[in-house]
Amino acid sequence: xxxxxxxxxxxxxxxxxxxxxxxxxxxxxxxxxxxxxxxxxxxxxxxxxxxxxxxxxxxxxxxxxxxxxxxxxxxxxxxxxxxxxxxxxxxxxxxxxxxxxxxxxxxxxxxxxxxxxxxxxxxxxxxxxxxxxxxxxxxxxxxxxxxxxxxxxxxxxxxxxxxxxxxxxxxxxxxxxxxxxxxxxxxxxxxxxxxxxxxxxxxxxxxxxxxxxxxxxxxxxxxxxxxxxxxxxxxxxxxxxxxxxxxxxxxxxxxxxxxxxxxxxxxxxxxxxxxxxxxxxxxxxxxxxxxxxxxxxxxxxxxxxxxxxxxxxxxxxxxxxxxxxxxxxxxxxxxxxxxxxxxxxxxxxxxxxxxxxxxxxxxxxxxxxxxxxxxxxxxxxxxxxxxxxxxxxxxxxxxxxxxxxxxxxxxxxxxxxxxxxxxxxxxxxxxxxxxxxxxxxxxxxxxxxxxxxxxxxxxxxxxxxxxxxxxxxxxxxxxxxxxxxxxxxxx
Amino acid sequence: xxxxxxxxxxxxxxxxxxxxxxxxxxxxxxxxxxxxxxxxxxxxxxxxxxxxxxxxxxxxxxxxxxxxxxxxxxxxxxxxxxxxxxxxxxxxxxxxxxxxxxxxxxxxxxxxxxxxxxxxxxxxxxxxxxxxxxxxxxxxxxxxxxxxxxxxxxxxxxxxxxxxxxxxxxxxxxxxxxxxxxxxxxxxxxxxxxxxxxxxxxxxxxxxxxxxxxxxxxxxxxxxxxxxxxxxxxxxxxxxxxxxxxxxxxxxxxxxxxxxxxxxxxxxxxxxxxxxxxxxxxxxxxxxxxxxxxxxxxxxxxxxxxxxxxxxxxxxxxxxxxxxxxxxxxxxxxxxxxxxxxxxxxxxxxxxxxxxxxxxxxxxxxxxxxxxxxxxxxxxxxxxxxxxxxxxxxxxxxxxxxxxxxxxxxxxxxxxxxxxxxxxxxxxxxxxxxxxxxxxxxxxxxxxxxxxxxxxxxxxxxxxxxxxxxxxxxxxxxxxxxxxxxxxxxx
Numbered sequence: 001x002x003x004x005x006x007x008x009x010x011x012x013x014x015x016x017x018x019x020x021x022x023x024x025x026x027x028x029x030x031x032x033x034x035x036x037x038x039x040x041x042x043x044x045x046x047x048x049x050x051x052x053x054x055x056x057x058x059x060x061x062x063x064x065x066x067x068x069x070x071x072x073x074x075x076x077x078x079x080x081x082x083x084x085x086x087x088x089x090x091x092x093x094x095x096x097x098x099x100x101x102x103x104x105x106x107x108x109x110x111x112x113x114x115x116x117x118x119x120x121x122x123x124x125x126x127x128x129x130x131x132x133x134x135x136x137x138x139x140x141x142x143x144x145x146x147x148x149x150x151x152x153x154x155x156x157x158x159x160x161x162x163x164x165x166x167x168x169x170x171x172x173x174x175x176x177x178x179x180x181x182x183x184x185x186x187x188x189x190x191x192x193x194x195x196x197x198x199x200x201x202x203x204x205x206x207x208x209x210x211x212x213x214x215x216x217x218x219x220x221x222x223x224x225x226x227x228x229x230x231x232x233x234x235x236x237x238x239x240x241x242x243x244x245x246x247x248x249x250x251x252x253x254x255x256x257x258x259x260x261x262x263x264x265x266x267x268x269x270x271x272x273x274x275x276x277x278x279x280x281x282x283x284x285x286x287x288x289x290x291x292x293x294x295x296x297x298x299x300x301x302x303x304x305x306x307x308x309x310x311x312x313x314x315x316x317x318x319x320x321x322x323x324x325x326x327x328x329x330x331x332x333x334x335x336x337x338x339x340x341x342x343x344x345x346x347x348x349x350x351x352x353x354x355x356x357x358x359x360x361x362x363x364x365x366x367x368x369x370x371x372x373x374x375x376x377x378x379x380x381x382x383x384x385x386x387x388x389x390x391x392x393x394x395x396x397x398x399x400x401x402x403x404x405x406x407x408x409x410x411x412x413x414x415x416x417x418x419x420x421x422x423x424x425x426x427x428x429x430x431x432x433x434x435x436x437x438x439x440x441x442x443x444x445x446x447x448x449x450x451x452x453x454x455x456x457x458x459x460x461x462x463x464x465x466x467x468x469x470x471x472x473x474x475x476x477x478x479x480x481x482x483x484x485x486x487x488x489x490x491x
Numbered sequence: 492x493x494x495x496x497x498x499x500x501x502x503x504x505x506x507x508x509x510x511x512x513x514x515x516x517x518x519x520x521x522x523x524x525x526x527x528x529x530x531x532x533x534x535x536x537x538x539x540x541x542x543x544x545x546x547x548x549x550x551x552x553x554x555x556x557x558x559x560x561x562x563x564x565x566x567x568x569x570x571x572x573x574x575x576x577x578x579x580x581x582x583x584x585x586x587x588x589x590x591x592x593x594x595x596x597x598x599x600x601x602x603x604x605x606x607x608x609x610x611x612x613x614x615x616x617x618x619x620x621x622x623x624x625x626x627x628x629x630x631x632x633x634x635x636x637x638x639x640x641x642x643x644x645x646x647x648x649x650x651x652x653x654x655x656x657x658x659x660x661x662x663x664x665x666x667x668x669x670x671x672x673x674x675x676x677x678x679x680x681x682x683x684x685x686x687x688x689x690x691x692x693x694x695x696x697x698x699x700x701x702x703x704x705x706x707x708x709x710x711x712x713x714x715x716x717x718x719x720x721x722x723x724x725x726x727x728x729x730x731x732x733x734x735x736x737x738x739x740x741x742x743x744x745x746x747x748x749x750x751x752x753x754x755x756x757x758x759x760x761x762x763x764x765x766x767x768x769x770x771x772x773x774x775x776x777x778x779x780x781x782x783x784x785x786x787x788x789x790x791x792x793x794x795x796x797x798x799x800x801x802x803x804x805x806x807x808x809x810x811x812x813x814x815x816x817x818x819x820x821x822x823x824x825x826x827x828x829x830x831x832x833x834x835x836x837x838x839x840x841x842x843x844x845x846x847x848x849x850x851x852x853x854x855x856x857x858x859x860x861x862x863x864x865x866x867x868x869x870x871x872x873x874x875x876x877x878x879x880x881x882x883x884x885x886x887x888x889x890x891x892x893x894x895x896x897x898x899x900x901x902x903x904x905x906x907x908x909x910x911x912x913x914x915x916x917x918x919x920x921x922x923x924x925x926x927x928x929x930x931x932x933x934x935x936x937x938x939x940x941x942x943x944x945x946x947x948x949x950x951x952x953x954x955x956x957x958x959x960x961x962x963x964x965x966x967x968x969x970x971x972x973x974x975x976x977x978x979x980x981x982x
Contacts, residue, residue: 041555042554063530086597096646131527
């Protein structure tokens, strides 16, 4: 078959790329580092977006839309922020093209130069806080709970589909509060929403924690994160939620009069997840036959493939299957009856296996006689013969079983790949051989963190929330430590 | 009140701007020509988007996402297209900022100059047809029915909130077909979807037609449009659907092998509506008290304002109103109980009137005793006392009545403002005094069309579909004509 996939054991990175491209999720475009999200990939993103969007709205957030462009001077107002984003950003300098008088085709018109360059947003804190200045005067205007679904651009030099692209889609929440306590509570609330989404919908177990100072978002006081583990033993950050303190309020002079009628700077949070999540989703569940998608966010949950010879058998099958399709749809199940005659059943089986459709139903003439269908699970590859009576109910249960099984399997793998180590030799050995998270003591300094990264390519993924306090000594320096942190190599 | 609105009769343009800003829909941003869509405006866009998106999906279209950037050379491949868009586009020339060694803050790094400039998409035909080249080989790959929800940028010099902004949100459909007939049928189908959406959801009556050659989309063979009439008698284009022939297929060399196994160029369509629709919606229905929104897309359909003195009355009201809210929500009605104590009932009445909420319910202590509520329609300002028994059912009917009334009122106004004229003096007089559409004979030449535009500022809005054929003479030149066309001054 032309759609053969590289095995994970052979080349993990190529396996990943094969799944994305051959599974019909995305592909590179003619624009360096930018991807085209194909219909199947976009449907997956829509399913994820819809769940998150309703969770945001349930917790009182409203969507809005802010400009794509950020004046260069805005980016510069928060010192750490500009440091973090200036090195890789798309800069708009002109607003017109013209015909080259020397016959060189269409060229930039030098007379249409902008007075101030515009940056294509890499994130929107600066343009949003400049706007909030007009929206917030009093404590009565707070909290302000806004989210934006948008595209952003970061000029990454090395790109990988979904995981790291110059342009990506995301949501970014930006909230404003009267007190630090409230802002911190919001930061934590959104982290838990991300964690619940990852676990309950993506079937991806995550560790909730906070970043060390050197891994913080540029401009944040504290960055919370959820970290997931991929099948190659590398970690992937699956969402971040930042407590921004009063940094952006001060940079953009956003003050409010509090209940005591005194002026104070507003407290801020921001939080986001992106199309990067799709990369993580793929790497947690899929196998050498293709994608494996969790039912709750799979664009297509069930595919039905008819097996027949001749028009009479087809007609009989159609009649029965149309009833089943209606029944499944009524039960809220996303189902497709693929009766196209372009391809043979074997081709279709491979295609839907590649696309990770959770349940495949095959029905032939003899099945009709016996009032059964062959039902195959994508996750375990188990096949079973099920009665056509009450099929929709059984399929609904099966989808839930698959959802739970994917989570349990991923969690077992993840839990087996958190290794406590107490010396640096073991630390390196675990990273190289067993892979996964390493739980180790660290002396709390950025120097040691950097040194460990140089030596092992592992970073501190997070200090888990509710981390047990335990006296120990740093795995590299032997200096005293009060708690273990989680190290891993990461995407 | 601080939120006073300029009257239409005083300054129509200022009235419009007041509604957008004070109604909480949008505002200008710090970036020239770019707007911030505020939560209430974005909720309106979401409601419109959701209806359109489901109509696109029902007709077999899938969403996808293509890059924000278009290489300059792509834009140049279709001659008419580059002519149409090169004059006002945002050009990315660099990919990095750096600290000015001379202490001038953050500046563009001259060493990070792109080899080829990138244009921020003003529309996506070029990048999409460059991609379709890889997706289409055979007639089996056709039709390809794709839609994209995205932001686009056109560097307009004179901007107005929603109506004309440098950045706007829109959807753009891009389809590929094996035959011209199929592509034309698609173009027409999408035009009808736009027309039905405008009339049934926005309550905006539209005329379906085709553009003259000089008003066509840059690169189209034929442009279909829906045209609406605003309260100031000016027309607004509320959606376009283009038959692109083989122009883009030829520019990007997209060929397919047809059923006879011969190579042929693919036939194309594109179609779009944007946040501009919100501007039209406002101008068709609203009045000097504020926005008037049609119930089917109003973010909030019903607001309930309690009128009470003291905590006891409030408790009694809360209990009853919470039941009503639950009942309304169960009936699928978007309702808010505004029991905030920051503002008095009178302030709230004015606020929700300004925001165009279709139905306001006020309930006081005496109403409770009588088991009634005061219900006010935003459109007619009619007030009625309704029994609390079965209120949800009655409100549901009322919302439908309002929806129909808005459409009928707008259609009556529109129909009264289509004037047949047969000489140029009358033509000018109608445009100046009565305003609206002028139905007149035209000799079919671009020269006459241009001359009329110079003399009157009116353009040919469209040649209506199914236009009656009628011999006549051109209103300007007296040359023979076979049909009337619709002229108007337009946004």
